Amino acid sequence: MKYSKSIDKKWQKFWEDTGLFKVDEKKRDKQKYYSLVMFPYPSSELHVGHARNYIIGDAVARYKIMQGFYVLSPMGWDAFGLPAENQAIKKGIPPKEWTFRNISRITEQLKSWGIGYDWNREIATCHPDYYRWTQWIFLKLYQKGLAYKSKAAVNFCPSCQTVLANEQVIQGKCERCSTEVVQKNLSQWFFKITDYAQRLLEDINLLEEWPERVKTMQKNWIGRSEGVEIDFSVDNSDIKIRCFTTRVDTIFGATFLAMSCEHSLVKDLIKDAGNKQQITEFIDRVNNQPKSARLLEGFEKEGMFTGKYAVNPMTKEKIPIWICNYVLTEYGTGAIMCVPAHDKRDWEFAKKYNIPIKTVIARPGRENEVKDAVFEEEGILVNSGNFSGLLSGEAKNKIAEYMEKNNIGKRKTNYRLRDWLISRQRYWGVPIPVVYCSKCGIVPVKEEDLPVLLPENVEFRPVGQSPLADVEEFVNTTCPKCGGKARREIDTMDTFVDSSWYFLRYISPRDKNRIFNSDDVNYWLPVDQYIGGVEHAILHLMYARFFNKFLYDLGLINFKEPFKRLFTQGMIVKDGAKMSKSKGNVVAPDYIIENYGVDTMRLYILFIGPPDKDAEWNDEGLRGAYRFINRVLRLISMVKNIDSQDVPPEYSYNKDEKRLLSKTHSVIKEVSYDLEGNFQFNTAISSIMELVNEMYKFVQNPQIEIHSAVLTEAAETVLRLLAPFTPHISEEAWQELGHKESIFLSGWPKYNLEFIKQDTIEIAVIINGKVRRHLKIEAGWPQEKVEEAVLADSKVKAYLQGKPFKKVIYVPGKLINIVL
RNA sequence: GCGGAAGUGGCGGAAUGGCAGACGCGUUAGGUUCAGGACCUAAUAGGAACAAUCCUGUGUGGGUUCAAAUCCCACCUUCCGCACCA
Numbered sequence: 001m002k003y004s005k006s007i008d009k010k011w012q013k014f015w016e017d018t019g020l021f022k023v024d025e026k027k028r029d030k031q032k033y034y035s036l037v038m039f040p041y042p043s044s045e046l047h048v049g050h051a052r053n054y055i056i057g058d059a060v061a062r063y064k065i066m067q068g069f070y071v072l073s074p075m076g077w078d079a080f081g082l083p084a085e086n087q088a089i090k091k092g093i094p095p096k097e098w099t100f101r102n103i104s105r106i107t108e109q110l111k112s113w114g115i116g117y118d119w120n121r122e123i124a125t126c127h128p129d130y131y132r133w134t135q136w137i138f139l140k141l142y143q144k145g146l147a148y149k150s151k152a153a154v155n156f157c158p159s160c161q162t163v164l165a166n167e168q169v170i171q172g173k174c175e176r177c178s179t180e181v182v183q184k185n186l187s188q189w190f191f192k193i194t195d196y197a198q199r200l201l202e203d204i205n206l207l208e209e210w211p212e213r214v215k216t217m218q219k220n221w222i223g224r225s226e227g228v229e230i231d232f233s234v235d236n237s238d239i240k241i242r243c244f245t246t247r248v249d250t251i252f253g254a255t256f257l258a259m260s261c262e263h264s265l266v267k268d269l270i271k272d273a274g275n276k277q278q279i280t281e282f283i284d285r286v287n288n289q290p291k292s293a294r295l296l297e298g299f300e301k302e303g304m305f306t307g308k309y310a311v312n313p314m315t316k317e318k319i320p321i322w323i324c325n326y327v328l329t330e331y332g333t334g335a336i337m338c339v340p341a342h343d344k345r346d347w348e349f350a351k352k353y354n355i356p357i358k359t360v361i362a363r364p365g366r367e368n369e370v371k372d373a374v375f376e377e378e379g380i381l382v383n384s385g386n387f388s389g390l391l392s393g394e395a396k397n398k399i400a401e402y403m404e405k406n407n408i409g410k411r412k413t414n415y416r417l418r419d420w421l422i423s424r425q426r427y428w429g430v431p432i433p434v435v436y437c438s439k440c441g442i443v444p445v446k447e448e449d450l451p452v453l454l455p456e457n458v459e460f461r462p463v464g465q466s467p468l469a470d471v472e473e474f475v476n477t478t479c480p481k482c483g484g485k486a487r488r489e490i491d492t493m494d495t496f497v498d499s500s501w502y503f504l505r506y507i508s509p510r511d512k513n514r515i516f517n518s519d520d521v522n523y524w525l526p527v528d529q530y531i532g533g534v535e536h537a538i539l540h541l542m543y544a545r546f547f548n549k550f551l552y553d554l555g556l557i558n559f560k561e562p563f564k565r566l567f568t569q570g571m572i573v574k575d576g577a578k579m580s581k582s583k584g585n586v587v588a589p590d591y592i593i594e595n596y597g598v599d600t601m602r603l604y605i606l607f608i609g610p611p612d613k614d615a616e617w618n619d620e621g622l623r624g625a626y627r628f629i630n631r632v633l634r635l636i637s638m639v640k641n642i643d644s645q646d647v648p649p650e651y652s653y654n655k656d657e658k659r660l661l662s663k664t665h666s667v668i669k670e671v672s673y674d675l676e677g678n679f680q681f682n683t684a685i686s687s688i689m690e691l692v693n694e695m696y697k698f699v700q701n702p703q704i705e706i707h708s709a710v711l712t713e714a715a716e717t718v719l720r721l722l723a724p725f726t727p728h729i730s731e732e733a734w735q736e737l738g739h740k741e742s743i744f745l746s747g748w749p750k751y752n753l754e755f756i757k758q759d760t761i762e763i764a765v766i767i768n769g770k771v772r773r774h775l776k777i778e779a780g781w782p783q784e785k786v787e788e789a790v791l792a793d794s795k796v797k798a799y800l801q802g803k804p805f806k807k808v809i810y811v812p813g814k815l816i817n818i819v820l
Numbered sequence: 821g822c823g824g825a826a827g828u829g830g831c832g833g834a835a836u837g838g839c840a841g842a843c844g845c846g847u848u849a850g851g852u853u854c855a856g857g858a859c860c861u862a863a864u865a866g867g868a869a870c871a872a873u874c875c876u877g878u879g880u881g882g883g884u885u886c887a888a889a890u891c892c893c894a895c896c897u898u899c900c901g902c903a904c905c906a
Contacts, residue, residue, distance in 0.1 A: 171903090212824075212825090213825065213901080216824055217823085217900095217901055219823090220822080220823060220824095220901075220902055220903095221901090221902075225905075244905095244906070246906065258906090324904095325904095328904075328906085330905085332906070336906050339906090344821085345904055346906085414906095416905055534900085538901085607832095607843085608833095613826090616831090618831085618832070618845070620845050621832070624845055627859090628844085630858090630859090631859090634859090682832090682834090683834065683835095683842085683843080685843080685844090686842065686844070690842075700860080700861095762839095764838085766887075769887060806886085808886090809886055809887080811838055811887095814838060814839080815838055815839065815887090817886055817887065818886090819886050819887095
C-alpha cells in the first residue's frame with residue numbers, strides 16, 4: 001500500500017457522513033471541550049503558514065475526541081474589513097461578493113486538509129444575523145455609558161482614509177499600510193475600555209495557562225502606574241497646573257514645569273507673554289512634526305519659556321513653566337514637574353536651557369557625594385526639608401500623605417491604556433446603530449429595530465468619507481424618540497469589535513431572539529483551548545477579554561475570562577522571510593496535496609519544530625514525512641498478513657516480546673505527555689518514529705519469535721497515536737487491520753507501567769565525572785549488588801587501579817558515579 | 821531605555837540537575853534495481869589514533885555540585901513586543 005490522494009477524499013467523506021465533528025448541545029453525558037482556532041479574515045487563499053494554525057487545532061480536537069471528550073470545534077469568518085473594500089475600489093467587485101468568493105475557496109481548502117469542524121455553526125461577521133448582535137452590544141454599552149462620542153485628537157491614516165485605534169498605530173505608522181499617521185481633531189465613537197483597566201490587569205492572574213509573554217505584553221499595554229497628582233499654583237495668577245508624577249519623593253528637586261503644546265491651559269498662560277508670537281510659532285511647528293519623528297533616536301528636546309512661574313508647593317520656590325515637545329498630551333495630565341537631577345530627559349533639557357539642577361536623592365551611604373550626572377534610581381532623600389534622610393519608598397508615602405492633608409495633591413493611579421476608538425469612516429463594516437436628530441441629539445436605535453442593515457448597492461470612491469454618506473435611503477431616517485427627521489450615523493465599527501465576541505455566537509449561531517443562549521454558553525465556555533498567532537496578543541485578546549467582562553457584568557455569562565488556555569503558534573517562513581505573494585516565497589498546499597497527500601503536509605508541519613516557534617520550510621523535510629508515512633503503511637501491510645491471535649491467559653513473554661511491549665507502552669506515555677503539555681507535536685512524532693523503527697527490526701528479522709498479538713498491539717498503537725496528526729492514513733490502515741469503526745472512536749491508548757519496566761537495564765559507570773563503561777544489570781538490584789557488580793568489572797578495575805574511592809553515588813536505573 | 825524569548829553538529833531540533841546531540845533532513849558506504857528513482861542496512865559533533873581507546877566540546881568568563889546545556893553571578897549576541905508613559 002502506498003499513500004495516494006484517493007485515501008484523503010474517502011475519509012473526509014466518511015467523517016462528514018458519520019458526523020464526527022457534529023455537536024448537539026443537548027447531549028451532555030461527556031465532559032465538554034471547546035477547541036477554538038482564531039477565525040480567519042477571508043482575503044486570499046491559505047498557504048502552508050496559515051495551515052499550521054488549523055492543523056494544530058485539528059490535532060488537538062481529534063486528540064480530545066479520542067480521549068472521550070465532547071468536543072466543540074467551530075469555524076467562521078472575520079468577514080468585514082478594509083481589504084474587501086479596497087478590492088471594490090480597485091476592481092469594482094462588490095465587497096460582499098469578493099468576501100464570499102474567498103470564503104468558499106478557503107472552506108474548500110480547509111475541508112481538503114481534513115480539518116474537522118461543526119460546519120452547522122459557521123458564522124460570518126458580515127451577515128446581518130451576526131452583526132445585528134454586534135449592534136446590540138453597542139447599544140448595551142451605550143446604555144451603560146461605556147460607548148460615547150467625543151471630539152478628540154485621533155490618529156488618522158491618510159491612505160486608508162480612516163481613523164485608527166491607538167493599538168493600530170505602530171511606530172507612528174498605520175498598522176495596515178505603513179503610512180505616516182496624522183493627528184486630527186475629530187468627533188468619534190469610543191468604548192470606555194479604561195473603566196475595565198484594573199480588572200483587565202488583575203485578571204491576568206487568572207490566566208494560568210497563557211504564555212507568559214502574552215500576559216506581559218498585556219500588562220505593559222495596560223501600563224498601570226501609581227503616583228501623585230499635584231496642583232501647582234501659578235505665580236500672579238489663579239491658574240493651577242496639575243501634574244502627575246510617580247516620583248513624588250523627588251519633588252524638592254523639581255526646578256521647572258513642562259507642559260505639552262496641546263495643553264488646554266497654554267493659551268491662558270501665554271495670553272500676555274511678550275514673546276507670544278514666538279511661542280505660537282513653536283507650538284505650530286511641533287504640532288506639524290510627524291509622530292514617528294518623535295520616536296527617532298536623538299530626537300531633540302526643545303521648549304519655550306512661557307514667562308510664567310509656578311510655585312513648588314514643598315520648597316515654595318518659584319520655578320519656570322516651559323512648553324516642551326517631549327511632554328505627551330495623552331498621558332497623565334499633559335503637564336509634568338521636572339526634576340533634572342533625577343530624570344534623564346529633564347536633565348538633558350535643563351542642561352540645554354540652563355535651568356538649575358538640584359540633587360535631592362542620593363545613593364545610601366554616599367549622601368555627600370557630589371556628581372554631575374543623573375541619578376534615576378531610588379535612594380535616600382537629601383535637601384528635602386523634613387523628609388531628608390528617608391528612603392524613597394517611605395518618602396513617597398509620607399509626602400503623599402502630607403500633600404493630601406494640605407490639599408496640594410492626591411494619590412492617583414494612571415494607565416497607559418486609552419479608550420478604544422471604534423468608529424471608522426469606511427463602508428464594509430457594522431453600521432453604528434445611532435441616529436442624529438436635530439431636536440433630540442444623539443439617539444440610539446431601538447433594540448427591536450436592529451439590525452441597521454448595511455446597504456448593498458453603493459458606489460465606491462476613495463474619499464475621506466464612507467460611501468454610505470451618499471445613500472439617501474440609508475442616511476435619512478426618523479428619530480426613534482420624537483419621530484422627526486433624523487440622519488443615521490454613517491461611520492461603521494472597527495472590525496475588532498466584530499471579533500471580540502464571535503466565540504460566544506458559535507454556541508447559538510442561529511438564535512433569532514437573543515445574542516446567545518446563556519445556559520449553553522455557560523456550559524461550553526470558557527474556551528478550553530484557544531489557538532492563534534501571537535500578533536493578536538494585545539489587540540484582539542484584550543478587546544475580547546473586555547467584552548467578556550462587560551457581558552459578565554450584564555449577567556449574561558458566568559465566567560470572567562473567555563479563554564482558559566492560549567496557544568500562540570509560530571510562523572512558517574521561507575528563505576528566512578514571512579510568506580507573502582509580493583516576495584514570491586509562498587508555499588502552496590495544493591501542489592503538496594496533489595503529489596504527497598494531505599497527511600504528508602500535516603505531519604511535516606507538525607514535525608517541523610516546536611509549534612510555538614517560527615520554523616523554516618524545507619521541501620526535503622516534507623519528503624521525509626512522506627517517506628515515514630509510507631514506511632508506516634508498509635509496516636501495516638506486513639503486520640496485516642500475520643494471523644493475529646489473542647495471548648493465552650498464562651502466557652509468559654519472551655525477551656523480544658518484552659522489549660517491544662516496553663517500547664510500545666513507553667511511547668504511549670511519551671506521546672500522551674507531549675500532547676498534555678505544551679503541544680510538543682515534534683517530539684511526539686519522533687517518539688512514534690522510534691516505535692516504527694523498532695518494529696521494523698522485529699518484522700525483518702526471521703530469527704525473532706514474537707507473538708502476533710504483541711506485534712498487532714504495537715502496530716495499532718502506532719496508528720492510534722498518529723491519528724490526530726495523520727487522520728486519513730490512520731483510518732485507512734486501521735481499516736486494513738480489520739476494524740469496522742472509525743479509529744477516532746477507538747479511544748486514546750493507555751500505557752501500562754508494568755510493561756514499560758524492563759528486567760535488565762544498562763547503566764552508565766562514571767568515574768570522576770567521566771563516563772567509562774556501560775554495564776547491564778538486573779532491574780531489581782539494590783545498590784550494594786550494583787556496586788559489587790560494577791567493581792568486579794575488569795575495565796572498571798583497570799581505571800580504579802586499586803585506589804580507594806571517596807564516594808559512590810547510585811542513581812537507580814541510570815548511572816553509578818565513583819568519586820576517587 | 822523597559823519587558824519577554826532564545827543562543828547546542830552541515831541544517832531543523834532532543835535532553836524531570838544524571839550517559840549531550842533523540843527524531844528528522846543532508847552526507848557517505850553497502851544491498852536491491854537494466855538504469856534512475858524508490859526502498860532496506862550501516863556510519864555520521866570535532867580532533868588524535870584510524871582497531872580498543874583518549875582528549876575537546878551546548879555564546880563568553882566565573883561559581884555551586886559527586887554530577888551543569890540545565891541552577892547562581894557577570895557579560896556578549898540575536899529575535900520579538902513596548903517605547904520621551906514622567
